[in-house]
Amino acid sequence: MLTSVFIAVVSFALFWMAAFTLWWQMHAWRTPEVLASTRFSRPDGDEHVSFSLLLPARHEQAVLDHTVQRLLESTHTDFEIIVIVGHDDPETTEVARKAADRDPRVRVVVDTHEKKNKPKAMNTALPHCRGDVVGVFDAEDQVHPELLAHVDHAFRSTGADVVQGGVQLINFHSSWYSLRNCLEYFFWFRSRLHLHAQKGFIPLGGNTVFVRTGVLRDAGGWDPHCLAEDCDLGVRLSSAGRKVVVAYDSEMVTREETPSSLMSLMKQRTRWNQGFLQVYRKRDWKQLPGFGQRLLARYTLMTPYLQAVSGVVIPLNVAIALFLDVPVGIAFVTFLPAVTALVTFVFEIVGLHDFGKQYGLRVGFGHYLKLIVGGPFYQVLLAGAAVRAVWREQRGRTDWELTSHVGAHLAHVNREDVPA
Numbered sequence: 001m002l003t004s005v006f007i008a009v010v011s012f013a014l015f016w017m018a019a020f021t022l023w024w025q026m027h028a029w030r031t032p033e034v035l036a037s038t039r040f041s042r043p044d045g046d047e048h049v050s051f052s053l054l055l056p057a058r059h060e061q062a063v064l065d066h067t068v069q070r071l072l073e074s075t076h077t078d079f080e081i082i083v084i085v086g087h088d089d090p091e092t093t094e095v096a097r098k099a100a101d102r103d104p105r106v107r108v109v110v111d112t113h114e115k116k117n118k119p120k121a122m123n124t125a126l127p128h129c130r131g132d133v134v135g136v137f138d139a140e141d142q143v144h145p146e147l148l149a150h151v152d153h154a155f156r157s158t159g160a161d162v163v164q165g166g167v168q169l170i171n172f173h174s175s176w177y178s179l180r181n182c183l184e185y186f187f188w189f190r191s192r193l194h195l196h197a198q199k200g201f202i203p204l205g206g207n208t209v210f211v212r213t214g215v216l217r218d219a220g221g222w223d224p225h226c227l228a229e230d231c232d233l234g235v236r237l238s239s240a241g242r243k244v245v246v247a248y249d250s251e252m253v254t255r256e257e258t259p260s261s262l263m264s265l266m267k268q269r270t271r272w273n274q275g276f277l278q279v280y281r282k283r284d285w286k287q288l289p290g291f292g293q294r295l296l297a298r299y300t301l302m303t304p305y306l307q308a309v310s311g312v313v314i315p316l317n318v319a320i321a322l323f324l325d326v327p328v329g330i331a332f333v334t335f336l337p338a339v340t341a342l343v344t345f346v347f348e349i350v351g352l353h354d355f356g357k358q359y360g361l362r363v364g365f366g367h368y369l370k371l372i373v374g375g376p377f378y379q380v381l382l383a384g385a386a387v388r389a390v391w392r393e394q395r396g397r398t399d400w401e402l403t404s405h406v407g408a409h410l411a412h413v414n415r416e417d418v419p420a
Helices: 002-025 032-037 064-072 090-102 118-128 147-158 176-199 213-218 229-239 262-282 291-301 303-323 328-333 336-359 365-395
Strands: 051-056 079-086 106-111 133-136 162-164 167-169 209-212 244-246 254-256
Touching: 002 176, 002 303, 002 328, 002 336, 051 064, 051 118, 051 147, 064 079, 064 090, 079 090, 079 118, 090 106, 106 118, 118 229, 133 147, 133 213, 147 162, 147 209, 167 176, 176 244, 176 262, 176 291, 176 336, 176 365, 209 213, 209 229, 229 244, 229 262, 229 291, 262 291, 262 303, 262 365, 291 303, 303 365, 336 365
Parallel strands: 051 079, 051 133, 079 106, 162 244, 167 254
Antiparallel strands: 133 209, 162 209
């Protein structure tokens, strides 16, 4: 009897977790009006906002110069680029210095912390920022020349304290997991973040995020000890009642690459998951005024725990249902999570088609096959990263595992380049 009750409770819990996640992923596509509201509005041609663009770079000599040159092509006329390098990284420093020598809009700030990470680097540069707005990009980013003009207009037309732009992994053809990784970003920035902004609680993205300089300084910059400094900043600003606007346009997104190996992806996800757990434990989200906001915050920040538990419980639940003598009704209930999984697969197939259409990428039968076949394996990977994050957090391990970049997204991809 107790076994049957356990199976039923776990099955219903997994079903509702998956259902809520799917509903949130579908937010932007619920009505044509919602979809239209997620885009940047067209700039009016005026420029009233100046930008300080932070570019933390550590062992990024292979991709840094391309990103700097791309930012310098911006159609906006009032911005500076601050490249932040480590005192122990001569290769990246050389690339940054050469870029600064070529263009006075580029400056180099050296981070001298013994133990380095991204938030420490950005806090080092914050006192040097001269612009009205601080923007953050990663060293491998491919940024659209008109993005700053759109962000300028968004600040002025909405009265926002923060503008979050879109980020998209683009090299979906590189591997089976790259395809799923790209689609995750597509759903997150295209849809899920808009829901969070609407509800007044948002874990900000790590780049293409713009914050008024005074607001950022009042908040004390970034938490130097948090492994998800972007999420933490978003939670603190949300809790302080700051207005966050999210805008997504496939032409304006910042393009990036997926991690170059499964282990690199595992470490990246571990870092993000552990960062969410750190933010949860800080409890800044408890200052949110609405009960629904706090509930959404709790659920979002606890996702690593839920993924870790699901990764252990789901196989156990299925094994019990298949190999133990349980009532037929209970055995049927165990397959409820499979219903949401099936619906999610259908939604992902539609999403992959939309992704290819928006970015002019050729998506063939082989890609849909990879999407479906790779789904369970990808979930195992995510569960493994969540378990690893919980283990690291319990052990007090907070070292920063850097994700390397090789520039896989920089090659021009068109219909002829990508095999079906």
